[in-house]
Amino acid sequence: MTLDRTDARRRDLAHPLREYRARFVAADADLVYLDGNSLGRLTHAARERVAQVVEQEWGERLIRSWGDGWFDAPLRLGDLLAPLIGAAPGQVAFADSTSVNLYKLALAALEHRAPRGTIVTDTLNFPSDVYVLDGAVRQRSGARLVVVPTDHDQVHADEDALLDAIDDDTALVALSHVAFKSGYRYDAARITAAAHEAGALVLWDLSHSVGAVEVALDAWGADLAIGCGYKYLNGGPGAPAFLYVREGLQSRLVPPIQGWFGQRDPFAFELRYEPADGIRRFVAGTPPVLSLLALEPGIELLREAGMATVEATARDLGTYLIDLVDHRLAPLGFRVASPRDPARRGSHVSVAHDDAYRISRALTAANVIPDFRAPDSIRLGIAPLYVGFEDLWIAVERLAAVVERGAHLDVPAERSVVT
Numbered sequence: 001m002t003l004d005r006t007d008a009r010r011r012d013l014a015h016p017l018r019e020y021r022a023r024f025v026a027a028d029a030d031l032v033y034l035d036g037n038s039l040g041r042l043t044h045a046a047r048e049r050v051a052q053v054v055e056q057e058w059g060e061r062l063i064r065s066w067g068d069g070w071f072d073a074p075l076r077l078g079d080l081l082a083p084l085i086g087a088a089p090g091q092v093a094f095a096d097s098t099s100v101n102l103y104k105l106a107l108a109a110l111e112h113r114a115p116r117g118t119i120v121t122d123t124l125n126f127p128s129d130v131y132v133l134d135g136a137v138r139q140r141s142g143a144r145l146v147v148v149p150t151d152h153d154q155v156h157a158d159e160d161a162l163l164d165a166i167d168d169d170t171a172l173v174a175l176s177h178v179a180f181k182s183g184y185r186y187d188a189a190r191i192t193a194a195a196h197e198a199g200a201l202v203l204w205d206l207s208h209s210v211g212a213v214e215v216a217l218d219a220w221g222a223d224l225a226i227g228c229g230y231k232y233l234n235g236g237p238g239a240p241a242f243l244y245v246r247e248g249l250q251s252r253l254v255p256p257i258q259g260w261f262g263q264r265d266p267f268a269f270e271l272r273y274e275p276a277d278g279i280r281r282f283v284a285g286t287p288p289v290l291s292l293l294a295l296e297p298g299i300e301l302l303r304e305a306g307m308a309t310v311e312a313t314a315r316d317l318g319t320y321l322i323d324l325v326d327h328r329l330a331p332l333g334f335r336v337a338s339p340r341d342p343a344r345r346g347s348h349v350s351v352a353h354d355d356a357y358r359i360s361r362a363l364t365a366a367n368v369i370p371d372f373r374a375p376d377s378i379r380l381g382i383a384p385l386y387v388g389f390e391d392l393w394i395a396v397e398r399l400a401a402v403v404e405r406g407a408h409l410d411v412p413a414e415r416s417v418v419t
């Protein structure tokens with residue numbers, strides 16, 4: 001197999017999404033950006049949309065804009081997102097952050113499934129999700145969190161052990177559909193069905209799936225989901241998150257934060273809380289309008305591209321990257337720390353190395369941006385709307401050059417606060 005630059009360029013000619021690259025702002029043509037799974041790139045359309053919202057909707061229309069679309073935006077954007085995650089309309093809203101949405105839905109689920117009191121998750125989950133779930137069970141006496149270990153390799157989940165941990169006290173199974181570090185992708189339909197059989201609800205954190213891989217919440221029978229707006233949705237730093245509640249469950253869940261935006265008639269200013277019908281009851285308070293509307297162009301772009309094409313392209317790019325790592329980086333002490341089977345992988349590939357932190361800093365200095373996840377992973381995020389085969393080839397060559405030249409040896413070992 002030839003894995004040279006000419007071959008990478010030839011692959012890019014057949015890249016199904018190659019025309020989308022020009023829709024993104026790219027001030028530095030030499031930069032290879034592989035961190036779209038932490039912060040997606042800025043689209044030209046989002047830049048224009050934010051300017052228009054600031055200048056016209058806020059600057060000129062002022063408070064009248066609440067009636068001209070701002071009030072409805074959390075649900076309107078939810079419906080815009082819905083087909084990207086396999087959801088029928090009326091089940092998705094944008095609100096708050098992913099962490100806050102997890103807390104709201106976990107508490108509502110615990111309340112709904114009482115007297116059951118256990119939440120089940122596993123050690124591949126994002127640590128913050130585990131903290132939030134731990135905080136949620138502390139709100140109910142007798143409730144507890146079970147964190148199923150994945151001791152065998154920290155790359156693949158132990159789905160059988162997970163299913164064994166679900167019993168007749170399980171109120172909720174809460175997992176990341178694609179694990180943040182290794183990129184392991186769960187068999188969501190299987191886990192959802194097994195949890196339902198045991199009488200539990202299931203929540204999927206889609207932060208590393210949405211806009212990257214195909215998600216089919218309705219078809220899986222999922223009950224609840226949450227996810228970030230600033231990663232593959234390209235919504236911008238601190239973009240609001242989304243939440244999904246299956247239609248049949250909405251009227252049976254009581255939001256733990258009973259805010260006025262989720263009240264049946266907020267402008268009646270009644271002192272008694274009555275939840276709105278439908279998904280709006282899970283929107284607690286005033287949305288961050290500038291950030292919320294900045295999300296719209298990114299969602300529209302993914303709808304235009306189509307998730308089947310995005311997923312197929314991400315798989316090809318990921319498999320190609322793994323081939324490059326085996327071929328060029330394995331002799332330099334790197335190993336693939338993500339599943340090799342594309343059906344079991346999300347859209348990022350992690351490579352592990354004993355000196356990963358210093359190498360990741362030296363790689364950034366060489367104008368390739370990955371991120372580092374302790375203790376030893378360099379995450380290479382593949383956002384197929386703007387990442388091509390040649391980008392991956394360049395990234396791997398620069399990574400190899402860092403180690404061959406020992407450029408990382410000059411980097412201090414003390415870690416910066418944000419990695």
Ligand SMILES: Cc1ncc(COP(=O)(O)O)c(C=O)c1O
Nearest residue numbers: 097098099100126176180205207
């Ligand atoms: C899988 C996952 N869940 C939750 C979060 C937390 O999101 P937030 O900080 O926006 O609440 C993140 C952030 O990166 C994440 O990757």
